[in-house]
Amino acid sequence: MSSQQVRPLRADAQQNYERLLAVAARAFTREGAGASLKTIAQEAGVGIGTLYRRFPTRxxxxxxxxxxxxxxxxxxxxxxxxxxxxxxxxxxxxxxxxxxxxxxxxxxxxxxxxxxxxxxxxxxxxxxxxxxxxxxxxxxxxxxxxxxxxxxxxxxxxxxxxxxxxxxxxxxxxxxxxxxxxxxxxx
Amino acid sequence: MSSQQVRPLRADAQQNYERLLAVAARAFTREGAGASLKTIAQEAGVGIGTLYRRFPTRxxxxxxxxxxxxxxxxxxxxxxxxxxxxxxxxxxxxxxxxxxxxxxxxxxxxxxxxxxxxxxxxxxxxxxxxxxxxxxxxxxxxxxxxxxxxxxxxxxxxxxxxxxxxxxxxxxxxxxxxxxxxxxxxx
DNA sequence: AACTTAACCGGAGTCGGCTCCGGTTGGCAA
DNA sequence: TTGCCAACCGGAGCCGACTCCGGTTAAGTT
Missing domain, CATH: 1.10.357.10 (Tetracycline Repressor, domain 2)
Incomplete structure (x- = not known):
């Protein structure tokens, strides 16, 4: 019933996604779950917009x-x-x-x-x-x-x-x- | 033991305090407990600083x-x-x-x-x-x-x-x- | 190889929370 | 009445969350 279109991510998007997860894991461990999302995005080498597209909320x-x-x-x-x-x-x-x-x-x-x-x-x-x-x-x-x-x-x-x-x-x-x-x- | 100095508020401070409470009550009823504090301060006719001095947190x-x-x-x-x-x-x-x-x-x-x-x-x-x-x-x-x-x-x-x-x-x-x-x- | 386009990117911009401190004043003492 | 100062005021400024959209590109098509 629902649109379960899982079309694989574009190669660059996939990389960004994984880099975000890795950086976020480090950041959360270091500073708790309140770590600055902007900083995480920067460390992962992507714009804040990209982070939010992938993860709509913290x-x-x-x-x-x-x-x-x-x-x-x-x-x-x-x-x-x-x-x-x-x-x-x-x-x-x-x-x-x-x-x-x-x-x-x-x-x-x-x-x-x-x-x-x-x-x-x-x-x-x-x-x-x-x-x-x-x-x-x-x-x-x-x-x-x-x-x-x-x-x-x-x-x-x-x-x-x-x-x-x-x-x-x-x-x-x-x-x-x-x-x-x-x-x-x-x- | 602890410094329970309750020295009554200065008259103007007292008024501001009460006005803040009244305005906040209305705002919370209207928009929930997430109402903008800046707006509440404005409606109460005080600066945001005054609100925060009286109520350090939401x-x-x-x-x-x-x-x-x-x-x-x-x-x-x-x-x-x-x-x-x-x-x-x-x-x-x-x-x-x-x-x-x-x-x-x-x-x-x-x-x-x-x-x-x-x-x-x-x-x-x-x-x-x-x-x-x-x-x-x-x-x-x-x-x-x-x-x-x-x-x-x-x-x-x-x-x-x-x-x-x-x-x-x-x-x-x-x-x-x-x-x-x-x-x-x-x- | 050239073309097409859906998907993706990024950061400027807006908004609210919160701090900080220079200026102001109520209320008391003389 | 006057002078003094502790208490008070307010908003500029900084920071982070979140949105929005014009520009870019991977990857499929011919």
Missing amino acids: ETLVEAVYRNEVARLCTAAPALVAESPPVDALRTWMEQFIDFMAAKHGMADALRAVLVSEDERMHTRGLLRDALATLLDAGVADGVIRPGLDPYDLLMGLGGITLIAEGPGQRDLALRLVDLLINGVRL | ETLVEAVYRNEVARLCTAAPALVAESPPVDALRTWMEQFIDFMAAKHGMADALRAVLVSEDERMHTRGLLRDALATLLDAGVADGVIRPGLDPYDLLMGLGGITLIAEGPGQRDLALRLVDLLINGVRL
Whole structure:
């Protein structure tokens, strides 16, 4: 139905795209997700217009930079289920998620965009949802987690925790809130 | 201990302060909490510098504008406890909080600032915490809520829900998350 | 090789946030 | 009344976000 024209990028455009991602990754690591986009564009040797054409918002750029790392976290979910009791696996996964988000200083706004966006190009949200679905299903199968829950709700709950407790000294708070959340989904 | 010098404002400063608040209230209602501060300053007949001296960040201005309304919400907590079972009272209060936040479009950033800020001038956070403490205590007394919970945690949890689900079509999501949260604090 | 054009490029320009500091003044003391 | 100064005022100026469009070019066509 929708126009999924993916016509490969022109060679020069492809290079610019990759250079932007590489430079942005360095910049975000160095100065947090609030780094100046103009500077990133300059360092990548392109105009600011080119950056914005490729990444309409700061959040799309952040998402692109960290897409791989988030994907790795998500694909790790089945292994967790295999080696731990469901509730432990869920808690461990959520803890990793929180630590990941905290490590990328200032990433909260990007997360909000990814989670709230209607835009399905934000493929990352689907991955996260699926990871949580896996963890939930294991718990339901073991009869320790309330059935009928929408993994999307849980993802949003976790997102909320991350948004409110992303600061440096708030890891403990975040973990307490995760406990509350997990308690809420238990049977 | 701390320098609580509250020396009354000079007469002209006082007037400017009040005019800023009044104009900001109108502007926020009209265009959401993202309204141009420069415009607000102009409409209030002061320079942008004056606005910033009084309200160092956009969030402090938003907080000041809505302080009274939040306070009203908080003082309503005891009445809720008196007329409903504790868990219902808690749910009702949280629902009102969410509706209030949703009504003020774009208020989420201000909320985050109020909740996370170290700054105790953000008196509002204390009010919210106390309201939740009242609601929690009632539940603990009735033996339906887990004792030993820090109301601050619950406030942050609610704040997280508000941040992630502040959008227009997300009231249902927010309420489901509140249910999850309440479930987590139940015995 | 020459031509065509869709796709791409880049930066000038506009806008809002925020700072900084030289000029102004309310209110008190003498 | 007069003088003084702490407090206050305001906007010029800087910075970054984001838009817009005239010029450029890769890559397919003949």
